Amino acid sequence: MQMPSPNSILHEQAGFLRRHVFNTDHKVIGRQYFFLSLAAVLVGAWLSLLMRIHLVWPKAAIPFLGEIKPENYLAQLTMHGTLMVFFVLSTVPQAGFGTFFLPLQLGASKMAFPRLTAAGFWTALVSFLVLIAAFFVPGGAAGAGWTQYPPLSALASAGPGEGLGTDLWLVSIGLFCLASLMSAVGFVATTVRYRAPGMTWMRMPLTCWAWFVTSILILLAFSILLVALAMLMMDRHAGTSFFVPGGLLVSGKAVEHSGGSALLWQHLFWFFGHPEVYIAILPAMGVTSHLLSVFARKPVFGYKAMVGATLAIGALGFMVWGHHMFASGMNPYAGFAFSSLTTAIAVPSAIKTFNWVATLYGGRICYATPLLFSAGFVSLFITGGLTGPLLAQPALDVYLHDTYFVVAHFHLIMAMASLFAIFSATYFWFPKMFGRMMNERLGRLHFWITLLGAYATFMPMHLLGIAGHPRRYSDLTGVQYVSAMAPLQRFITLAAIVTIAGQVIFLVNLFWSMRRGPGADANPWQCSTLEWTLPSPAPAEGFGGRQPLVHHGPYEYGLLGAVEKDFVMQDAPATWSDNGPSE
């Protein structure tokens, strides 16, 4: 580990408040986001464990919680989905690693709006606390699923969780929207204004491209969600009727509202929701492209195609929301358009996949933990992604919609794939974030368990869906053909328990390495991007006075004939570029 610079020593000496609360250092904020997500993912995983156990052993008494009742199951389900989608996948890959590494990779020492970025984190933290608080209010947390379809979510009388719990859910996600908007503004401004001299658009690492495009998606998608939430809130408390039609009779009582449309919410939510799922995957894709190139010691195959695909996914992401609504009673003619558009969006994703494979091809691959997880990402992305075009067919989807087939689809591609990218990014950037290396042995063990666990848990869910097992069933005994599937459900639960237990290895590795891990030198992975020109951990003042000048593309690896140093730092003297390999 290198000598910390005097500046960072000063920083260390600053008071707790200065360092953690009123701090505007993007590196600290990045770490804070990281730990926020870690907390969220632990709660989320714990909830999934409870859900799995309840499904197959309904009478099992959980320590401290006792037996789980159906309404608890629905609350856990909703919170599991919400935590994982918003506070893990929309937080750590983007706001976590992005806030930390975007400026560094662009050769800047701070974000464009440091205070705004900081404000974003604190808002996110508050929204997290509000969400968790919902567990402890009468009626428990919201129970209408993370999609919160009204009228169920609009009428307190419709279910136990639909009272205060749902209000807190709405407030929390509203705050989360604001937080994401704040951080996204900083991201775009930083990318546009703070690129070091010579860091042209086409010299940005693909991670930066991903963060940039994702931020734009956030700016559009989350402001839409914000409005939708406000409208739902007004339906609940101001007596408006945007989403609640007239003539309803809920639990024996007539509902006052009239004239709303339940489908309107579904349109608004999915107009946000689909871009949201790409917000969850784009940074993961960026990290994967980056790491595959680093560890295969090869330039990214088809850099421009990758950039193009990223932009295409971002643009198309706003035109496919209807594929979540094929069975909703939406005009069947809309089904045709959404089906084709959805198929279209699968194409850029496929292009990326091909490029990843081609990047690996013939590389001098170094099988470190980050590479393992990136390879795992590609595998899971293929597996989970390929069910997409299938679900994109209205004719097939109406049968599979809201069955475990969909659960399998999005756990493989969203839950597991993105999570694998998070893991690889953690193992990869840990030295730059904490100044130490993580343990390879434990890392590999964690990888094997998680990869096999992921497939063992989520692959069989396809069969449940094919056999017609609906989602969001808190109990298998209600429908006969569903209860017949108990054995497979039991297997899935066992697999899930193993997977979740395996995560303990990761946590041990993480915290042990923070304290005891071997110190990391500036560039342990032989990486060419600018963050690796800094000592590890990245000092508070960033590049300080030294302004990096960028002369090379981000992926100059595997130079022919090179023995010792087979790559070129982005800020290496320009002279090299004259006789270097050109396309």
Next chain:
Amino acid sequence: MSAALRVTLLLVLIGCVYLFLAQPYWFPAGASAQSSLFDHQFWIALWVLGGMFVAGHLVLAFVLSKKPRAAAIASRGSWQLEVTWTLAIVAIFFWFNISGERLWSSMMLHQQQAGEIQIEVTGAQFQWYFRYPGPDGVFGRTDAQKFAKADEGNPLGLDPSDPAGRDDVVTTAMIVPVGHLVQMRLRAQDVVHSLYIPAMRFKQDTVPGMAILSHFTPTKTGVYEIACAELCGIGHYRMRAVVRVVSEEEFARWLKAQVKNTSE
């Protein structure tokens, strides 16, 4: 490490393929006109996408090999390749997509047919109700808020003052004659539900405030389960019903009997 990774990927591949070939759980036997079409389309999907899944993993396992290739290392991409595989994947995906669109239109868009059975399906927390118009072929007016009394045998809130409603038959099980097109009007009384009949390959959300028209044609007599497929509250998991597909004359007999004891 390389070997281990490749072997693991291949094991995963084999495991997944086995799962889909062994089919420990699979579609219930189809019992409607569209089920065979659906199953056929699904098999196409399975072959096309399953094929890609296998190919993808084989290629992945292959490229994760140990020995570097100098030629490959130098390459930064090749637009010829990009164009080739882009066109290839576009061709595959859209050929597949179009075949699906054809099926969708054949399923959704149909003309009125002679002898089709009218049924109004209503979802309510947590119970399905099926209403037959009776001899007059007209559904009586309903107003759940005014008249609905589940315990007094009027769960849908049939308006007593409407003569058309007198002979309406309301049941909690769907009885349909085999071979007739069943024309349904789907409604919901409180929140969104979803009428899901796996054996008929049928699913349609029932949305409060809407009357969604949908249909299927049972082709095999028997009893098939109906589940609710849209989260509708605590009882979502037990919102079950059955559809009894019976012969024409049995259906006629049943309906007559029902009408008699409703009009009394």
Next chain:
Amino acid sequence: MPIIGDRVEIERKPKLGGGGPGKIGHRRGYGGGDDGDHGRPGDFRSREQRMRRYRIGMTLCIISVTAIFVLLTVVYVVRMGNGRFDQDTRRWVYDWIPLRLPYLQLWANSLLLLLSSATLELARRSMARKEEFAAMGILPPRMKRDLPWLGITVLLGFCFLAGQVLVWNNLRHQGVFLASNPSRSLFYILTGTHAVHLVGGLFALLYAAAGRLLEARFESQSIVVEVTGWYWHYLGFLWFGIFALVHFAKG
């Protein structure tokens, strides 16, 4: 302002030590060019730097605000177009009650907003004129042909808000409540959301206006005015958009 601004730039550059090297030759196949800014990224002192940065930030805010209002407009139009389907008569019931608008008040408010935009522009100019002095570290003298435009703008802004409140009260007295009909709800949401955004702008202007008391650097004041200007004019534009919507699309 530009000329002055630029000269200031030139004078101050040496002191900054900013200005990286000129454009760097890129290798073939790497496309693109620099975005033309060779200043030091971390640099917070150069006015131009900050200005560019805040302009981008503001553009982004405007983008997402646009998203919001486009969405609301779509909802308004769609909701107006399709009524509720009555299950029993099996006919569409159009329950959209056209709005009755207090045009006099609305026009008055529009006028106020228009004026405020104008005065804000004047404020920006007078500040730009003073920029030169500020750049040289002299407390800018008050030019006699300048009115306190900023203060006036803030005042007009508040009048507009007050006017909107009056409109809402007026409607309420006519029995037009938020909940009484979709057209009502959407009218209140549109105008309300607009008002909320306007309040944001007002705070920014207040900060700039109170700048002297808060000893804020003149430079930051003028930047705030400049950038908030964009936002303010945009909100004015939005207001007329909303007005046009509720006028032409009554249903």
